[in-house]
Amino acid sequence: MSAQAPSSDKERTTSSEPLDSSLVRDSKRYGDTLFSGISTGSALMIFVILAAVATFLTTQAIPAVTREPGPTGLTAVETAGGFWQWVLPLAFGTVWASVLAMLMAVPLAIGIALFLSHYAPKRVAKTFGYIVDLLAAVPSVVFGLWGVTVLAPALDPFYRWLNDNLSWIYFFNAWVPYGDGGDLRPNLAAGGQNMLTAAMVLALMVIPIITALTREVFLQTPRLHEEASLALGATRWEMIRQAVLPFGTSGIISSSMLGLGRALGETMAVAMILPGKVLISFKLLTFDNPNTIAAYIAQNFPEAEGDGNHQLIAAGLVLFVITLVVNMVARAIIHSRREFSGAN
Amino acid sequence: MAKRIEIKDLDIFYGKFQAVKGVDMTIEPRAVTAFIGSSGCGKSTVLRSLNRMHEVIDGAYVDGEVLLDGTNLYGPNVDPVRVRRQIGMVFQRPNPFPTMSIKENVLAGVRLNNARMSGSEMDELAEKSLRGANLWEEVKDRLDRPGSGLSGGQQQRLCIARAIAISPDVILMDEPCSALDPISTLAIEDLIKDLKEDYTVVIVTHNMQQAARVSDSTAFFNLKAQGQPGELIEYGSTEKIFHNPDQKATEDYITGRFG
Secondary structure (H helix, E strand, O other): OOOOOOOHHHHOOOOOOOOOHOOOOOOOOOOHHHHHHHHHHHHHHHHHHHHHHHHHHHHHHHHHHHHHOOOOOOHHHHHHOOHHHHHHHHHHHHHHHHHHHHHHHHHHHHHHHHHHHHHOOOOHHHHHHHHHHHHHHOOHHHHHHHHHHHHHHHHHHHHHHHHHHOOOOOOOOOOOEEEOEEEEEOOOOOHHHOHHHHHHHHHHHHHHHHHHHHHHHHOOHHHHHHHHHOOEEEHHHHHHHHHHHHHHHHHHHHHHHHHHHHHHHOOOHHHHHHEOOOOOOOOOEOOEOOHHHHHHHHHHHHHHOHHHHHHHHHHHHHHHHEEEEEEEEEEEEEEEEHHHHOOO | OOOOOOEEEEEEEOOOEEEEEEEEEEEEEOEEEEEEEOOOOOOOHHHHHHHOOOOEEEEEEEEEEEEEEEEEOOOOOOOOHHHHHHEEOOHHHHEEEEOEHHHHHHHHHHHOOOOOOOOHHHHHHHHHHHHHOOOHHHHHHOOOOOHHHHHHHHHHHHHHHHHOOOOOOOOEOOOOOOOOOOOHHHHHHHHHHHHOOOOOOEOOOOHHHHHHHOOOEEEEEEOOOOOOEEEEEEEHHHHHHHOOOOOOOHHHHHOOOOO
């Protein structure tokens, strides 16, 4: 703003200069009004829906947390000894399954995305990209069916081998005491239906999401930055590390969070593959696996009534909070890096 | 330091399209050589072929020889990555890495070369390179701030600092001032004059006053006709090219009678 500019609108309108009628503000811009109304309304709608969901969850969940459940409550809650003792293992199972899935999915998805954006010939990349997108369109029930009938049995011998040979790694140890002689017997999940299989299927389900989004981000890396790196004598991999990955970091984080969101809330695939229980265990191959909140609700809602309903809805609220926290953390990470993001 | 470049019968292609034809020239060390000519005449293409950046584009290739102190850069066992580590490049638009701080930007090339350096050596090299690019005084208090927060002219000098930090033999500049204001341009031109003390400098420019101000030799490129490959029309001392060119086309271009 220059120093001579009028300091306010008022000053301008009260000047005594004659007003050219063709410059008078037109008050009847119907299209403008209509469009701004629609877009503002749509934005408000999000708030209303979110508020409605939150209100429903909270009001329905309160009875489960605040008062002693009646005879209609879930027996599992009674067995666990209270609502929190019951929901905590479920929350653990949810997070554990998702974390395992992300550990497998994120590196693989980034690898695929880099292959598609920087290594594959254009034609291959295009076909391959379609296939990845197609994978995202497969319904989760189908993934679940495939996991139970194909993947789990196929991996079962491998799990036995892991338990026999690598049981010194805590996660692969499925041996339990047997009899009084201090003997051990393997307590492997039947037919390979364990936590690892569930996590693998979850990983397969989120890979297309993360791949598709990160590929787009990688493709948008400014050519200038790639050339800057190459001109300094970077190999292709060094160029990717120096120019492509830093540029794509926030994209990787946000697409991973979207994938994590799907993994956390995924119901059918887990419900079909994992015969889950209310317990906390980091072991991947055993018969006793923690369940996830979404799968637990799906498995138990049909028979629940009264207080049982409240308890399941309260578990749903816990899932809602977990997802919310995950998204907020992701935003905070992206925000804290904005100065170096190249957006300025 | 500062090596001589000999270009021998260089043809440059983008797929089936021939962009440049039959360039022969010798670029002297410790001097500034300017490439001038109208848009699309192939001068940037020739420049990019000198550090094998041309072939980064899909389907682009080169036929001919570019000798760096006698070694053919297009020889069968030559690694383009190694070539680029010896021949630095500054681009038309400043392109510091946005995710890196000023200091990290300067040291980006050194890091790639796997040089094991102590923290104090790194600091020294960063300071030396920034001083070499006339930027040290302006940024010494904010070396850890993002490079993208600098002005355009400062960013371009940061890129020059990044290029000289790996002690190249040659520095190529592709219209380094075309995105800068006159004051920043002046700063870069002064810097170019300093750089030729230690390096072979080749600069592509659209600005003929700039070529006249900074260069010792000038090469004029032109197209025979639209759609034809670009060719080297005349090459000689800047003095001669600007005051007494042999070719009519050069004179027309210099005096502005040519688009």
